[in-house]
Amino acid sequence: MRYNTDEFIKDIRSRLSDARFYHSMCVADEAMALAKRYGGDPHAAYAAGILHDVLKEQPRDEALRFFASHGVKLSPVELAAPKLWHAIAGAVYITETYAPEQALVDAVRYHTTGRVGMSLPEKILFVADFISADRDYPGVEDMRTRAKISLAYAMEEGLRFTVYELSERGAVIHPDTVACYNEIVLSQERK
Numbered sequence: 001m002r003y004n005t006d007e008f009i010k011d012i013r014s015r016l017s018d019a020r021f022y023h024s025m026c027v028a029d030e031a032m033a034l035a036k037r038y039g040g041d042p043h044a045a046y047a048a049g050i051l052h053d054v055l056k057e058q059p060r061d062e063a064l065r066f067f068a069s070h071g072v073k074l075s076p077v078e079l080a081a082p083k084l085w086h087a088i089a090g091a092v093y094i095t096e097t098y099a100p101e102q103a104l105v106d107a108v109r110y111h112t113t114g115r116v117g118m119s120l121p122e123k124i125l126f127v128a129d130f131i132s133a134d135r136d137y138p139g140v141e142d143m144r145t146r147a148k149i150s151l152a153y154a155m156e157e158g159l160r161f162t163v164y165e166l167s168e169r170g171a172v173i174h175p176d177t178v179a180c181y182n183e184i185v186l187s188q189e190r191k
């Protein structure tokens with residue numbers, strides 16, 4: 001499926017701050033590069049990168065109204081983790097606005113939590129969000145090195161970071177994140 005990425009860019013430009021817009025474009029570039037490296041679809045990866053944070057700056061009350069009007073029921077963990085809302089809402093929004101392939105919708109839906117059995121497009125977006133050119137957290141260079149070795153190797157570290165960071169500040173951890181982490185650790189052990 002060919003996407004009108006200019007239209008996607010216009011959409012996020014109207015919804016996001018300069019910094020978030022820049023981040024999204026960096027993630028799109030990184031996702032395209034990872035898709036080329038790992039045999040994915042560079043065009044679809046680029047499109048997913050552009051759209052992944054499309055609703056990241058939606059105010060909380062608006063997000064809750066959006067969920068209600070679209071029949072989305074959040075679990076107690078999801079309700080307690082507003083940082084996850086943009087991925088859930090974003091997937092619904094892009095489905096109704098652009099009707100992209102399901103793989104793109106799922107990549108956006110799971111880019112924050114991960115999940116068991118992630119597809120290549122999902123892994124690509126998940127990792128691109130960690131290592132995009134705008135990222136400068138301590139350890140990002142190690143993540144970039146890992147991403148050159150394998151997506152699973154980078155995801156393992158990203159998930160470890162996420163689980164650690166969330167538990168350290170007493171935040172809930174989404175069951176999809178725990179399941180994804182366990183799956184990757186088990187698969188690495190078997191190597």
Ligand SMILES: [Fe+2]
Binds near residue numbers: 056086112
């Ligand atoms: Fe995000």
Ligand SMILES: [Fe+2]
Binds near residue numbers: 027129
């Ligand atoms: Fe992001």
